[in-house]
Amino acid sequence: MPSFPARIVVEDLRKSYRVATRPPGSRAGLAAWLPSRRPWRTIAALRGVTFTIEPGTITGLIGPNGAGKSTVIKILSGILRPESGRVTVGGLVPWAQRLRHVGRIGVVFGQRSQLWWDLPVDDGFALLRDIYRVPPPLYRTRRTRLVETLRLADFLDQPVRQLSLGQRMRAELAAALLHAPPLLILDEPTIGLDAPSKLAIRAFIRDLNRQDGTTILLTTHDMHDIEALAERVIVIGDGRVLADSPFETLRATTLSGRRLIASFDGPPPTLALPEGVTRLPATGQTLALDFDPARIAAPDLIGLLTQAGGSAAPSPLADVTITRPSIEDVISRFYEHHAPGP
Template identity: 60%
Template sequence: MRIASPAIEVENLRKIYRVREGGSWRGRTREIVALDGISFAVPRGQIAGFIGPNGAGKSTAIKILSGILRPSSGLVRVGDLIPWENRIAHVARIGVVFGQRTQLWWDLSVGEGLALLRDIYGVEPDRFARNRARLADALDLHAIMDQSVRQLSLGQRMRAEIAAALIHDPEVLILDEPTIGLDAPSKLAVRAFVRDLRREQGTTVLLTTHDMHDIEALAERVIVIGHGRILADSPFEALRATTLSERRLEVDFIGTPPVFDLPPGAKETERDGRSVTITFDPRQIPAPALVAHLGALAGLDDLRIGRPAIEEIITRFYADHAS
């Protein structure tokens, strides 16, 4: 029995840009390594988060997967096709949403734009009608089908962009910052739609975003890229149990906080008047033990335990892997 190949395969992928210095064609050239031999695979039907800071190589990788760029070396297969060698067949089998770019036409209505994409992708009339109705229901597009794209709010436009990316039933959906600039209700609507799409259609989703709440809500697995290399690749829960396990303890003392030593696994990060903030790893020092340690040093007035912002933890994770 043949085992199904992954939806996305990336093997030892490298991309080097050569830039000319000095603004002259006679200037010297230098190399910028955007991707330094990354490898990963995404099984069919999985939602994988692909995260990294600006300049990490994320956008370059997405452009190669989309068939926009050709790599310097390495191998990529998306649905058994090599994107830059089979561009026409490839784009017919993927959907891409770039949060800061549009694939719809500003002066056409949403409905007209979808109809034009129907002709570009060669979607049969019956299938197009079914998909249009399904997407309009799921993404609440009925009221804006006759509006031009330039008249839409950002939230409306992003929902229309997702419909445009899915009108031809792609096997793989690449979402690049799909909730950028959206208000909270719009973000929740997009996240719910992506979850339903994966569950009902079995679509493979690669999600890149700086909004860690998107990752937390959607991704079963997280690939972390930095400096053009893969820094981590694990199920989200495993990442939460390690990199994201950190807690924050905010303590208000009755008087001026004393200067104190902390047990291993705890670190003071802020001191402001009577308040001290401590980050700690509960795997090394449980919260009750840490509170008892502080209470033995001075009187406590109040305390609060929570998680640091996910963005803050990920930023430190990047810094720890800097080289």
């Protein structure tokens, strides 16, 4: 099928929902059944979201529950129409030119299936071939490659409802890619999967981007997916873009500290801590320190440990480990700093 530059442009995107509410109490509950007396409130899901995604990149779209991620994904997929703002995907407006648009993208929703529940996987592939009007030579090539890469051969003849979650997600990925879309949108693709299945899907997504140049937009609550795959992270909160940068930049500006764990062949030395270093509780022959690398370099801190002494001769330094904050810690701290006000 013809390719296109899968460039995504989002400008000042806004979307609100009107939802019914029910005050407490039986009388108020009965009154809420009358449309003329039913109370409503408006929820602003998106408040001027703006970003651009270039072709051939992997971008992570993250945020807490209710931040607006799913609304963005549904608008980009052509499922929802925004109230205002400009959106183009490969030059098309998703909701206005939906038939052309959906034929040029692949979408995987981790909690929904595009395959037919009671049909064998291979029959579902054949139906999608006809829906997308995939030419037979391209279909045969794509199907063969996807079956081999995602290891689908053992369950192609099984109904989708009989598959394990990991098998179903691999089949869903193949189904979304049979028509060779230049853009793949993934919403929680590894939700509920065990570690080997997650690693396999991450490796497949990475290879798809490198070999085919497929543009990938990934939204997930599994921050290890983001760290392993995304070149860039867009953080959405309260319907706004809170950050848009490579993850390492986000880490450096949010939680740049390091942790040093030192083991000694005896009691740890007494140590006058310089500025930017905090001693943590530790036991036995271990010393744990948090430090700011912008204020003291790791080699200088290790040098202090090897030279420090106490009332007796210093114990030899046996081992040193330096770790960075986990991605979960970084994102949690970022959310704390950008929590919406009352």
